[in-house]
Amino acid sequence: MVLAWDQGYKQIACDIDCEELVTILDRTDQDLVLHHPQVLVLKEIMTLMARDWRVTVNWVHRDGNAAADWLAKYGHSLLDPGVHVIRQPENELQLLLLKDSLVVS
Structure with a gap:
């Protein structure tokens, strides 16, 4: 926010x-x-x-929020804490965003 x-x-x-x-x-x-x-x-x-x-x-059901789960795990893997802006999502994240957008809530 x-x-x-x-x-x-x-x-x-x-x-x-x-x-x-x-x-x-x-x-x-x-x-x-x-x-x-x-x-x-x-x-x-x-x-x-x-x-x-x-x-x-x-x-939203967890099944419709896979991209957020990926981002949380990615954030935990970073050595530098703080805000990180992803301007171009990796292919894996792009696929999860597409999948999440197709899930009916």
Whole structure:
């Protein structure tokens, strides 16, 4: 979300395969957030979502989110932490993006 904000986007959609997270973010139930083990991360996400833009959060089945799984594993394999922008996806990622776009949710 930080990258999208910094790039000037005013409307984004986040597809997430964690149903619990989508529920928490949709309800904005502070009591639920305060007692969650990842309270600091959730507060940061909610602060980002409260900015002057439109963020929609959608639950997608894990089968329809293979590209995100690939990106997470790729990110963990990098020696340099931080933001990495992929301007030209590798062939494997391109195929996963195509597959994900064909999955009916």
